[in-house]
Amino acid sequence: MAKQHVYFFGDGHAEGNGRMKNLLGGKGANLAEMTSIGLPVPAGFTLTTEVCTEYYANDRNYPAGLTEEVQANLARVEQLMGKKFGDASNPLLVSVRSGARASMPGMMDTVLNLGLNDTTVQGVIAQSGDERFAYDSYRRFIQMYSNVVMGMSGEDLEDILHDMKEKKGVKEDTDLNAADLKQLVSLFKNKVKAELGKEFPDDPKKQLWGAISAVFSSWMNARAITYRRLNNIPAEWGTAVNVQSMVFGNMGDDCATGVAFTRDPSTGENYFYGEYLVNAQGEDVVAGIRTPQPINKAKHKPGDLPAMEDVLPECYAQLAKIRDILEKHYRDMQDIEFTIEKHKLYMLQTRNGKRTAKAAVRIAVDMVKEGLISENEAVLRVAPEQLDQLLHPSLDPAAEKIVVAKGLPASPGAASGAIIFTADEAEAEAKLNRKVILVRVETSPEDIHGMHAAQGILTARGGMTSHAAVVARGMGKCCVAGCGDIKVDYRNETITTVKGDVFKKGEIITLDGSTGEVMRGEVPTVQPELSGEFGELMVWADNIRTMKVRTNADTPNDAQVARDFGAEGIGLCRTEHMFFEGDRIMAVREMILAEDVEGRKKALEKILPMQKGDFLGLFRVMKGLPVTIRLLDPPLHEFLPHTDKEIDALSKDIGVPAATLKAKVEALHEFNPMLGHRGCRLAITYPEIYDMQVQAIMEAACELNKNEGYAIIPEIMIPLVSEVRELAVLRANAIKVADAVIARYGVKVEYLIGTMIELPRAALTADVIAAEAEFFSFGTNDLTQTTYGLSRDDAGKFLPFYVEKDLFPNDPFVAIDQEGVGLLVKMGCEKGRAGRPGIKLGICGEHGGEPSSVIFCHQIGLDYVSCSPFRVPIARLAAAHAVLLEK
Amino acid sequence: MAKQHVYFFGDGHAEGNGRMKNLLGGKGANLAEMTSIGLPVPAGFTLTTEVCTEYYANDRNYPAGLTEEVQANLARVEQLMGKKFGDASNPLLVSVRSGARASMPGMMDTVLNLGLNDTTVQGVIAQSGDERFAYDSYRRFIQMYSNVVMGMSGEDLEDILHDMKEKKGVKEDTDLNAADLKQLVSLFKNKVKAELGKEFPDDPKKQLWGAISAVFSSWMNARAITYRRLNNIPAEWGTAVNVQSMVFGNMGDDCATGVAFTRDPSTGENYFYGEYLVNAQGEDVVAGIRTPQPINKAKHKPGDLPAMEDVLPECYAQLAKIRDILEKHYRDMQDIEFTIEKHKLYMLQTRNGKRTAKAAVRIAVDMVKEGLISENEAVLRVAPEQLDQLLHPSLDPAAEKIVVAKGLPASPGAASGAIIFTADEAEAEAKLNRKVILVRVETSPEDIHGMHAAQGILTARGGMTSHAAVVARGMGKCCVAGCGDIKVDYRNETITTVKGDVFKKGEIITLDGSTGEVMRGEVPTVQPELSGEFGELMVWADNIRTMKVRTNADTPNDAQVARDFGAEGIGLCRTEHMFFEGDRIMAVREMILAEDVEGRKKALEKILPMQKGDFLGLFRVMKGLPVTIRLLDPPLHEFLPHTDKEIDALSKDIGVPAATLKAKVEALHEFNPMLGHRGCRLAITYPEIYDMQVQAIMEAACELNKNEGYAIIPEIMIPLVSEVRELAVLRANAIKVADAVIARYGVKVEYLIGTMIELPRAALTADVIAAEAEFFSFGTNDLTQTTYGLSRDDAGKFLPFYVEKDLFPNDPFVAIDQEGVGLLVKMGCEKGRAGRPGIKLGICGEHGGEPSSVIFCHQIGLDYVSCSPFRVPIARLAAAHAVLLEK
Secondary structure: OOOOOEEEEEOOEEOOOOOOHHHHHHHHHHHHHHHHOOOOOOOEEEEOHHHHHHHHHOOOOOOOOHHHHHHHHHHHHHHHHOOEEOOOOOEEOEEEEEEEOOOOOOOOOEEEEEOOOOOHHHHHHHHHOOHHHHHHHHHHHHHHHHHHOOOOOHHHHHHHHHHHHHHHOOOOHHHOOHHHHHHHHHHHHHHHHHHHOOOOOOOHHHHHHHHHHHHHHHOOOHHHHHHHHHOOOOHHHOEEEEEEEOOOOOOOOOOEEEEEEOOOOOOOOOOOEEEEEEOOOOHHHHHOOOOOEEOOOOOOOOOOOOOHHHHOHHHHHHHHHHHHHHHHHHOOOEEEEEEEEOOEEEEEEEEEOOOOHHHHHHHHHHHHHOOOOOHHHHHHHOOHHHHHHHHOOEEOOOOOOOEEEEOEEEEOOEEEEEEEOOHHHHHHHHHOOOOEEEEEOOOOHHHHHHHHHOOEEEEOOOOOOOHHHHHHHHHOOEEEEOOOOEEEEOOOOEEEEOOOOEEEOOOEEEEEOOOOEEEEOOOOEEOOOOOHHHHHHHHHHHHHOOOEEEEEOOOHHHHHHHHHOOOOOEEEEEOHHHHHOHHHHHHHHHHHHOOOHHHHHHHHHHHHHHHHHHHHHHHHHOOOOOEEEEOOOOOHHHHOOOOHHHHHHHHHHHOOOHHHHHHHHHHHOOOOHHHOOOOHHHHHHOHHHHHHHHHHHHHHHHHHHHHHOOOOOEEEEEOOOOOHHHHHHHHHHHHHHHHHHHHHHOOOOOOEEEEEEOOHHHHHOHHHHHHHOOEEEEOHHHHHHHHHOOOOOOHHHOHHHHHHOOOOOOOOOOOOOOOOHHHHHHHHHHHHHHHOOOOEEEEOOHHHHOHHHHHHHHHOOOOEEEEOHHHHHHHHHHHHHHHHHHO | OOOOOEEEEEOOEEOOOOOOHHHHHHHHHHHHHHHHOOOOOOOEEEEOHHHHHHHHHOOOOOOOOHHHHHHHHHHHHHHHHOOEEOOOOOEEOEEEEEEEOOOOOOOOOEEEEEOOOOOHHHHHHHHHOOHHHHHHHHHHHHHHHHHHOOOOOHHHHHHHHHHHHHHHOOOOHHHOOHHHHHHHHHHHHHHHHHHHOOOOOOOHHHHHHHHHHHHHHHOOOHHHHHHHHHHOOOHHHOEEEEEEEOOOOOOOOOOEEEEEEOOOOOOOOOOOEEEEEEOOOOHHHHHOOOOOEEOOOOOOOOOOOOOHHHHOHHHHHHHHHHHHHHHHHHOOOEEEEEEEEOOEEEEEEEEEOOOOHHHHHHHHHHHHHOOOOOHHHHHHHOOHHHHHHHHOOEEOOOOOOOEEEEOEEEEOOEEEEEEEOOHHHHHHHHHOOOOEEEEEOOOOHHHHHHHHHOOEEEEOOOOOOOHHHHHHHHHOOEEEEOOOOEEEEOOOOEEEEOOOOEEEOOOEEEEEOOOOEEEEOOOOEEOOOOOHHHHHHHHHHHHHOOOEEEEEOOOHHHHHHHHHOOOOOEEEEEOHHHHHOHHHHHHHHHHHHOOOHHHHHHHHHHHHHHHHHHHHHHHHHOOOOOEEEEOOOOOHHHHOOOOHHHHHHHHHHHOOOHHHHHHHHHHHOOOOHHHOOOOHHHHHHOHHHHHHHHHHHHHHHHHHHHHHOOOOOEEEEEOOOOOHHHHHHHHHHHHHHHHHHHHHHOOOOOOEEEEEEOOHHHHHOHHHHHOOOOEEEEOHHHHHHHHHOOOOOOHHHOHHHHHHOOOOOOOOOOOOOOOOHHHHHHHHHHHHHHHOOOOEEEEOOHHHHOHHHHHHHHHOOOOEEEEOHHHHHHHHHHHHHHHHHHO
């Protein structure tokens, strides 16, 4: 039997269902599902994603028999709707929409009102009794089709429309009458012919196949490719095409169209949140051209436009019932589209709604309480990466704010940056590490890359469900949308507020996406306060996960933040940061400039009490939790100035001749410092440095044990080991120093000595290294650099290009490269355990806070991950996901 | 039964044999073997190497029962010799000598004439009838024992001897009479007591145990440790101690002592080569104090001292017979020591003789022809590394030479360098990459490190078997020994020749170790001419080996040298060297400074014909053999000047403002160029560079195919791949360019496209990379750098320290690190073959010419190694060894 390429849905029956997303796309599967559960869905059919795949595999040719299948399904629709495609008296009009496996909002093209021509428009007039509506639909169809299918610039026809309005002396499209619109149809068609040299197609079948091909072709347009790259969607998935009977929200005041979320997508509140427009067609609501009205009165404020609950009460009641059905059926918050045609409600779409992290957490927790989902499901409902939104600072409520404008609180969070008006510029500035706010009248899919690059987005137009708002929430970016208080002047690159303030390109503003406020300059921020639901969810996650989560922290302050976020120890305390601090950098330099061991020891004696103080502070904060301290790692030249000017200044400061200083700087110069005289190699040649550090660590631990009764077990970590003998020598030294301190204090303090596995050779020889190490911590930053032979400091010249061109599937410094670097980590674990059963294994590279990497770490059996304080909750949740994904 | 710790030998019977070197050491095993085959060996016994190991394992205590075993064996010696240890009338005297598993010439200590005291000396007088001899032996014993066993400086007693000679008004030790020597004994003993605060031991048993302990202790002295490190001898092997009846070559003119080689150790000629001294004790010959006489007349020249063949003809005849017996028995050239006591010949030692590479080759080939050994054995007899000596240039016979002095041609080859007088300074200078000649009156084991560091060694005293000569030959260093023409003044750091020329420290001289000439300044050198025997041996090796040997060559000249040395193709042609040449560096810079693709292409068009010319030259030389060409690898900044001065000069040259140049240099600056924008990363961002190179390669190949009928198959190699997609993109580009060239020429030329495996990730993902690569070449230089995280350019600050302290077993840039880097290469091979069965695998790092690495490459199944032209024969021989070692 030939493969079925088209699936029908309509009147309570559907060939597909909601589980067939891979084949029918998200939209098609959900239309089938809604049809099956008895919701009012206009009849239609779906061309499968396999058609798309075959289309591209066969040089843009359709599989055999497709035409016949489409024809047969079209006939079923005609029969069910009692209309006929292309009929002069009672014509069927259809929409043609894309629908991929994963939601790609606004990424691909849509054609509405398809089937109209000079003949069928008469049928529409006859059926609707509304000539103006019929010609308005017709001219809209020509605009959409000529742009989307025929590839004409939209501006050409917009200009004609504009001229017509000027000629007529009117402002709005709605002020044009039927005759005007009829004339527009004719003008539009002439323009199409003049521009493209061919007639606008009148044959509805030709129109249909043109639209179907346009949707399939849109799968490979630049916007779609960018979106897929940003969201890791494979091109092989393809898109489906949905052909569906048109219903009209723009046939009069008993018509409407709207979009809604079954719960608030910003806060997660269990409240039916949506917007609608009376007498409007589908895309009008999200396009942001007219300001939409709320669907219900629950949060009505004085001055708000009338709610659908009041305007169309029966329809609203029916919609509210459908909302309940959908939530019970899908067991998740839904994002729906509906149209009311002459008081009859139609459902055009349902899908799991995008939401902010805050909403995701609240909805997941609420749904557990409502008995809709299990705790495990709730944990899986929140993407770990999303938590980042919750954990970043918001505006300091105590800070002085000069609010210059106010818009819609479209996506929460706070952001400051320089005003930039184009997506390309935003991207260019971000590459230079400059923080920018992208300011647009409204955003479109072409702006995606700029939104990604910006700290926040500000639009002058559009509602809470406008493109800018939806996309920003998905990205977790702060967004203020529909800010009518500002006038954006692209040409002069300025914003003018209603109060008359003018901001030029490059000036700094601050957005508060939770209030909609726009502020002058940079406003200070404060730590986020985490909700009760967040706490509940994290407890569930903690109960599920088996891997510990530690933090990378060098100061008591960082350590405290991390503990508050649930860190279970310090996985990496970098001691070099302590060396850079103002009061000790001088002693460090004295050590470096010393000519012999005695000189170095003298300088190190000055550093000792300060280092000890550092560790006392850390140990106190982490009381009872493990603390891994990495001994000095960077090459010594990092502690010296490098320019002549800096050297002269230091020379005056410390009374050492500039020439001497310069000679030392030159002697320490390295061609490849990353691969140079650093880490344990320093300690092999200058053992006194690590001796001092071990002494400081152990004195701090012993003192706390003796005086404050702490049971701290320091984990002393030796970096950059490539060969077990290095570790053997340094471990022996450390034991000697540590045991001497313990003996001196007369206490019983345990300690562990271990190593970073951050060079390929260490991973490859981990079995023998384990003989000298009580723990391993995988330093995947350096391991990635050496495994790829790629300096992170230098990669900026080509790495973005690599990621863009898909040469590297991901930036390997963000998500661990599982095939290469990950394989080494896996070998390191297996060999480490072979060499020392039960050896403690962790990771302290930045990958330790990236969800896919955390899941990988769980899979290969690490005991813990360690990450920056703000990523601790993300790692906790990802570790729980790792367990649940195994099931 | 208790373990046997002592093995007896004497009178045709021995408990040990020649195969027991591990237990008895080389000397002990061979003494046992010689005894067994009926050679005249003074009776004695050997304390095993296990005693040494147990001695160190048990805190310098001997195993139980050792005293009794030694006593019992001593009694057997006494019985056999008819003498008694410590007897007043017919005392047994013994030597105590070390003897490790591997020969360590002069490394450890020896004591002779042991058993003498005021009582036994009377017995010696009675037996020998020579009071002077008896007291001379006695005073020598005290000198040796007090120094070696009691740890007194040798100078203390030398001073007393010197004073005595002055007082007596004589010059030589031999001018002192019995009374003088008797008085010396007494003065010596007093001095020992004064210096050490204890009596010189009179009890022969105490003397014996003191000496045994001193030998065991000498195993751990600094000289021995250094020697072991240089020769990769494990400390665990331990040394044996040989206690043997003394025989005396110094009891009169019917006595003699000598050393000989059964064939010439310099040339390999089948000629009995040796030196002897009449009326002398063992160490006199090698110490170089008296100039020794030749043992036979075969190469006698007018003015030579009388030969043993004439002086002691029966003894010589007996010795010559023993030579034949030994060669037939051991099937190898022997290095022997003998003593004649009153016309009776005694054999004191035999061992496989050290030899020059030239001698090794000739002896091996001759012995095959003589039916003594098989071809396979002959191939194994020559250490691949040794060939280096043969392959290095010698002095250009046409060059002008100012010969300032002449000594003995002690070790062949030629060397130039600055005069240095101490081993420490030689080592220090060598670390700074300066070439030095170590000049000494004579060398001692303390000078080993300096000899190692020097290019060549010049001594004023000592013969062809002196310390300097033996050690230099072993090291393959050029050496001129016994150069009486020069006076060495350590204090003023000068050499004065007999002609009155004065050379100061630091002045350059040249040595010719094959003629013994010393020349002023640096004399040019020429390629070595290889002997017929060398050719024969290499043919045998080639028949045995299964791995191909290619060469790394960038120029037709290098390629020709390598072909002459037997290279079977080019494994690595680095194209960047071509970019640096005078006539094209300007075009390269123009390309780098270009602002856009068009500008770059214009510059590349200028380079194209030159590159094509390079390849035409190479292909012509390598006609019919494979040529692997690596596309451009270094970062672009390497082609630009870096100092302000250089930039200004270039600015004037090319008319580009210095500021522009400087900005470009800064823009291209990298923190870690080794891990930066180079290799295939350049071609990903600037594809036009590789396009030009591929075009040049293919045009050259097609032109030769069309016009000269060559069947060249270029192997195009893409460097620094870390991810298969890089290779996929660049391979597709290269195929496009190559196929276009082929089509244009209308010929049929095949080509391969492959990659370097030089980053850990490439090795780890070799299975997927193989899908895009027709061959792999392991670039183990960079692979070592990244696997260790070690920049070769920067490692100089600590790598020597690492090797010295044994933290790295070897310099991993010299011999491949089999555990780490080697494991990656092995994985790369296995995965590569899994991804593409039959993929061609080779290595082009410098390890490709290092014997242990070549053997490793064979073991993991590489198809070929590629190395510098001069190392091609070494690799060929090592590849044959690899096969033979498997058996």
